[in-house]
Amino acid sequence: MNLQKNALWSAIVLFVVGIIVGYVVGFNKGEKSAIADIQAQQQAVTDQAVEEAAQDINPFEIENPLEGIEANPFDEAKDILNPFNE
Template sequence: MINKKLLWAIIIAVGVLGYFVGDWRGYSKSQAEVKKAQEVAGQKAAEDAAKAANPFKATNPLEGVEANPFEEAKKVLNPFN
């Protein structure tokens, strides 16, 4: 039978090795997720900037405004028409 000190050394070595391998794999996975999130955020920012810069998709601030408001006032105020 393996003596107890050697068994404890093997258990500790496996635990430490497992910790470092798990940390390395987790770090790699999180880096991939961060990179993907940054790419998605960059694409969304580019799309939003393109929508804001496109004059054909922007709303017309003068939509619904009369071209000459004096014509309407003249019709209302002139009793002879």
């Protein structure tokens, strides 16, 4: 009877120790996963904010305001006003 009692207590102690070890290992693994996920989200938000700030600082990155403007408008006027031009 005493041997059965000791075996039962040993099984209970091993079960409780297994539960505690499983909880600690699972908690640490979950915590590391959560930290990595949060850092990835923060990095994505930071990259997006930097990109938006760069576009706000440099408005010409999207559109060139000098596109379609002639470098020397006098060339066209010279051709129009020249009476000897055929």
